[in-house]
Every structure is written in structure tokens, then in C-alpha cells.
Amino acid sequence: MKNDKAYTYVLLRYRHDPLAGEVANVGVLLHCAATGFLDLKVRRTIGRLSKMFPDIEKSHLVSGLQALDRGVARLRVNDLHGMLVASADAANFARAVLPDDDSSLIWGSMGSGVTRDPAASLDKLYNRFVAQYDENARSGRDDAAVWQPVRERLAERNLVERLQPKMIVSPIDQVEFEHAWKNGAWHCYQPLSFDLSSGDGIREKAARWSGHMTGLSQAPEAVMPYFIVGGPSNGTLDDDYRRAIDLLKASALSPAVFEESQVDELIDMIEGAFAAHDAHSESSS
Structure with missing residues (x-):
């Protein structure tokens, strides 16, 4: 439909053990070039991850997620007329705040879609890929x-x-x-x-x-x-x-x-x- 806008997104993943290949999704970054929308939604609690990885360093992971959240916010404010151009995509922005390295937080491959509401699409992607199996995602009433x-x-x-x-x-x-x-x-x-x-x-x-x-x-x-x-x-x-x-x-x-x-x-x-x-x-x- 004519009001639909294209967007791209990448998943943020926590890599507990690089050698074992153990990963869990902890966030989603979405960019919609047509509306200038750029946002990252990350976990605020890590209860489920603690069950998956009992020896997880909670404070280190939480501080890392918060730092990425702040980094995307700065990028959004400072580069509205810089990187936020039609040719950019979610992967560009993702690696601008977190380059590929051997850290515990890594980006997945890029996906895409169309939307009339980028913020709502970000929420849906987060619920699908990050919060789907959380106990706290279940609600008696919506x-x-x-x-x-x-x-x-x-x-x-x-x-x-x-x-x-x-x-x-x-x-x-x-x-x-x-x-x-x-x-x-x-x-x-x-x-x-x-x-x-x-x-x-x-x-x-x-x-x-x-x-x-x-x-x-x-x-x-x-x-x-x-x-x-x-x-x-x-x-x-x-x-x-x-x-x-x-x-x-x-x-x-x-x-x-x-x-x-x-x-x-x-x-x-x-x-x-x-x-x-x-x-x-x-x-x-």
C-alpha cells in the first residue's frame, strides 16, 4: 500500500561462549529511511538468560546493553542529516555503535519489511525474536x-x-x-x-x-x-x-x-x- 514504508532491522545477540556457539537474542535495531526512524530496543531484565546461562555476568551485560542504547540515541540525534539517508540501512547503524569484534554482544544478519508504524514494528520484532519465550511476556489481559x-x-x-x-x-x-x-x-x-x-x-x-x-x-x-x-x-x-x-x-x-x-x-x-x-x-x- 502507498502508506507502507520499507525498513531494515538487525538482531542484537548475546554470545555466552564463542567456542560453543551459544547465543540468545537480546535486542532489535530498526531503521526506516523514509521516516528517519532509528531505534534500538534491548532487554531491561535478564531473568530468562540467567536460567539459560547460570554463570552469566549480569552487571556486565546490563551495562553493555545500556551503553548501546545510549549510543544509538546519540547517533539518532547527531546524524539526522548525516548517516540517516536513504542509502543507509540498519546494519550500517548497528556497526557504527558496535563494530564486529570478539565481545559478548554481536549483531545478526539483516532483515527487512514494510510498515506504516516503525515503532510498532520494532515492538513486534522484539516480542517475536527476544521476548517470545519469556514467562513475563504472557498477559492475562492486554x-x-x-x-x-x-x-x-x-x-x-x-x-x-x-x-x-x-x-x-x-x-x-x-x-x-x-x-x-x-x-x-x-x-x-x-x-x-x-x-x-x-x-x-x-x-x-x-x-x-x-x-x-x-x-x-x-x-x-x-x-x-x-x-x-x-x-x-x-x-x-x-x-x-x-x-x-x-x-x-x-x-x-x-x-x-x-x-x-x-x-x-x-x-x-x-x-x-x-x-x-x-x-x-x-x-x-
Whole structure:
């Protein structure tokens, strides 16, 4: 389709024992030349790797992944008009931040595809190649299930159609929100299900979205984010869930966080904001 854009990607792999050839995927780097998108998504926790390789040096691997993440972020900011040209591909950028050597982190071969949303494609590739077999990847409810009661209440008040998808783009990140509207700033609503099977999964998801808030804080458009969060069905994970909420609230852009028990409060707030906006528009016309 005409809106589809070509992209390339490479897998980042952890090589535990070069002689034995033992490797595990730990990240994905994706580049979309048409949109200038370049991002690396890496593991934030290494629980599964610890089971695969009991003698793994955890701190060394985590610091290496963090260094690569920072390196790609610098490359994205500094080379928007340099390497980020149509002829470049994911492999070029990958080896610009991590040349081929005998270290424990190595790049795999390059793949390609087409997408309308590079960030979403990066998430899908990460889930497919990195997180597919993680216990914490399994969720009792997904984000759509958390949004469903919000949608139903919006429909009751004839407000559903007033929300629209919006891609927020900054020099270092981009995120598409399915539910947004503009009133000076873009008010963006993101459901998040923390109904996961492990504390690591909950913390990693919260950290990922907190990172998005940092990235979007540099967007030229004003953004007001709202998170609607669903808790875990496993009560032993409540402490991890509360810490996830605290992390989201402390993030850049000061997002508002509503739990599922606060859906009616959220709907009243949205309806009031629409009413105030409409009244102002009428008085100005």
C-alpha cells in the first residue's frame, strides 16, 4: 500500500561462549529511511538468560546493553542529516555503535519489511525474536481489554468519535496513541495492562513507557499523557504494580495515571474538558 514504508532491522545477540556457539537474542535495531526512524530496543531484565546461562555476568551485560542504547540515541540525534539517508540501512547503524569484534554482544544478519508504524514494528520484532519465550511476556489481559470499559463509557456519552489516533514525534522517539484529541496540547490516552505473570515483566513495561515519556518530552508539540492502568490478577505482584504506577507518575511530562477503579473519574474529566472546549469555541465564533 502507498502508506507502507520499507525498513531494515538487525538482531542484537548475546554470545555466552564463542567456542560453543551459544547465543540468545537480546535486542532489535530498526531503521526506516523514509521516516528517519532509528531505534534500538534491548532487554531491561535478564531473568530468562540467567536460567539459560547460570554463570552469566549480569552487571556486565546490563551495562553493555545500556551503553548501546545510549549510543544509538546519540547517533539518532547527531546524524539526522548525516548517516540517516536513504542509502543507509540498519546494519550500517548497528556497526557504527558496535563494530564486529570478539565481545559478548554481536549483531545478526539483516532483515527487512514494510510498515506504516516503525515503532510498532520494532515492538513486534522484539516480542517475536527476544521476548517470545519469556514467562513475563504472557498477559492475562492486554491493553485493549483495559481500554474497553473506558470506550464503553465514552460511547454512552457520545464521546468516542472525538478521539483520534495521533503520532507524537520528537528528535529521539515517536509513539502513536490510538486515543487523542487536541485542546492547545495533545491529550493522549494510553491503556496499560500490568496483568503479567512476573514482577520483572511489570517493571520492564513501566520502564519502557517511562522512557517514551522522556523521549516525547522533546517533541515540538505540547503533549499531556494519561495512562489507564490495569493491575495483575496475581495478588503477590501488587507491590511491583504499585512501584510501576509510581514510576509512571514520576516520568517526564508528568502523566496522569488512572487505575481501573477510577474510570468514571477519568470519563467525567474528559467530558468536562470537551464541554469547556466547546463553550470556548462557541463564545469565540
